[in-house]
Amino acid sequence: MSSNPDPSSPAARGAQGEDDDPQPQRPGFFARLFGTGEDAEAEESHVDHHPASGGANGTALPQFGMSNLRRMRVEDVMIPRAEIVSISCDDDLPALVRVFRDSGMTRLPVYEGTLDSPMGLVHLKDVALRYGFNGSHDGFSLRTMLRPLLYVPPSMPIGVLLQKMQTERTHMALVIDEYGGVDGLLTIEDLIEQVIGEIEDEHDIEEAQPWSREGEGRWLALARAPLDEFEAELGLSLSDVDDEEEVDTLGGLVFLLSGRVPARGEVVPHPSGVEFEVIDADPRRIKRLRVRMPKGAAG
Incomplete structure (x- = not known):
């Protein structure tokens, strides 16, 4: 009568054939996004490679999807410098409220002198909680309410920036050119839209009549x-x-x-x-x- 080894013994484990090898551990989310080699190329070849067609604005219909996080760079998505809404650190509360109201933004980059000397960002919530909009603004100073900004090069992949924003809990980044000047601006919403398409919030009113x-x-x-x-x-x-x-x-x-x-x-x-x-x-x-x-x- 033959005896079988204890399944937990080293002999039993060593006797297992190749067919019983455990499956390799699945890589993490960001490892799959930014991994290199044949697996990454194979994965990308099956994602979002649809031919572009005419969109509602006449340009090629954007190809949304996870592959954009590796394929697209910051310079492809950023808002150009000429369209950045910002405010000087020396402006008073009424001026700040006016910019918030006219632009509809909730975050604004703050600069000293010119936009090429950014100091941080100001959040509408911080202003509302500290000063309100109808109360006294004696002693108001933008410098005391600044939150940090990210500074990134135009060549950075947007997936890397998205991961950095998530890690540092920052929703806005300024794009800095080779001379140290501000070239553009990005928000976390701009990056996510490259994956899932345009995000419309309560301020984006759909007009019935075109x-x-x-x-x-x-x-x-x-x-x-x-x-x-x-x-x-x-x-x-x-x-x-x-x-x-x-x-x-x-x-x-x-x-x-x-x-x-x-x-x-x-x-x-x-x-x-x-x-x-x-x-x-x-x-x-x-x-x-x-x-x-x-x-x-x-x-």
Whole structure:
């Protein structure tokens, strides 16, 4: 009669075949994001590699997904310096409240002298809890309420920055160029949107009507306004642009005319004489336009 070894004994464990080897431990979340080698390449090849198609603003539809955390750099996502809303550390409370109210922001970078000398950020909650908005502001000083900012290079992968923001519990970063000047700004929301798409909060009001008439020959329109419907409103054809691509939205037409995402305040002319003024845009898309008809045109 043969005896079987104790399953817990070294002999029994050594007698186990290769088929019984335990499964390798699964790498952690950030190890999977930033790992290198064949496994990382294989994982990335199966994620978010969908062909781009026309989006509501006429640019290629963004490819959202986890692979963006490794593929995209800070410079691809940042808000450019010209569009940064900030405040001087020497400003008083009414000025600070006015900037918060006009911009709709809850965090503002604070600088001394110029934006190239940043000191930190101020949070709306800190101001409200300490001073309120209707009380006395004697002795007010922005310097006493500053929170730390992150300073990052434009070449940093956005996944690395997201991990750094999470670790340091900071929601805003300034992008610093090679000369030490401020090149742009990022929030944690900007990074997360590259993975899951645009995040709309309670301040982002969805407008039912994609355009409204401002006056004689002038309209305010969302970039997502259907081009054919807006042409009917104007009584003028705008889609006869010599290009192989078809566009379905007003923003797509403006993108096609300019060949890029135009900056806020830029005026893009149409061959018919119609002018498109960019009222609201970010580095990745057009949001809102003012349309001006040429004098004597139908409308």
